Amino acid sequence: MNKQRTGFTLIELLVTLGILGLMITALxxxxxxxxxFFKITSDNIDIQQHGQFCMNYIVDEIIVTRDIKSNIPLNESNYSVDKKNIKSILFKITSDEQLLELEEGVFYNYTGFKYDNDCVYQIFYLDNKKIDKEFSIANYVNNINYEFIFIESKITGVRINLTLIKGDKQKNIENQVKFRNINCKD
Structure with missing residues (x-):
């Protein structure tokens, strides 16, 4: 009685499972x-996107500065403002006769930026009165620094340095802005 066997032997199955296990491990x-790699790349893109948006937003807002208000002295020997004093600097962005409308019936003529819990916010003032509105601009901001540029004791511009951190990634973004309409002297 000669029976033909069909199927696989136990050794064939074990060898096949071993090879399959190695392939799955490699996969x-x-x-x-x-x-x-995707997470690292995603973090880099997030930091770059938030930093570039924040920098562009700040530059677009302050390039038309007409005057600067500060409760800290700004002169050639004290020209750097870091995140501790960032709320102390306000940029007048309209002429004396002109106001900008934030929303219906709410007007402003000064703007500034504040740093809080890794986020940058835009703040608004009407002359010396703070308007109870602020907008989040960007996340992951660890530090913001202004360095004012002087020519003949007159503020003519500002260097802005943003430091952003997400996870273990850090990025510095710098820009220099020349004010178009400044009237301020110290």
């Missing part, structure tokens, strides 16, 4: 590496 390590 998973490839996917895990790609997920880590």
């Amino acid at each position: 998973f390590s490839f996917f895990i590496g790609n997920v880590d």
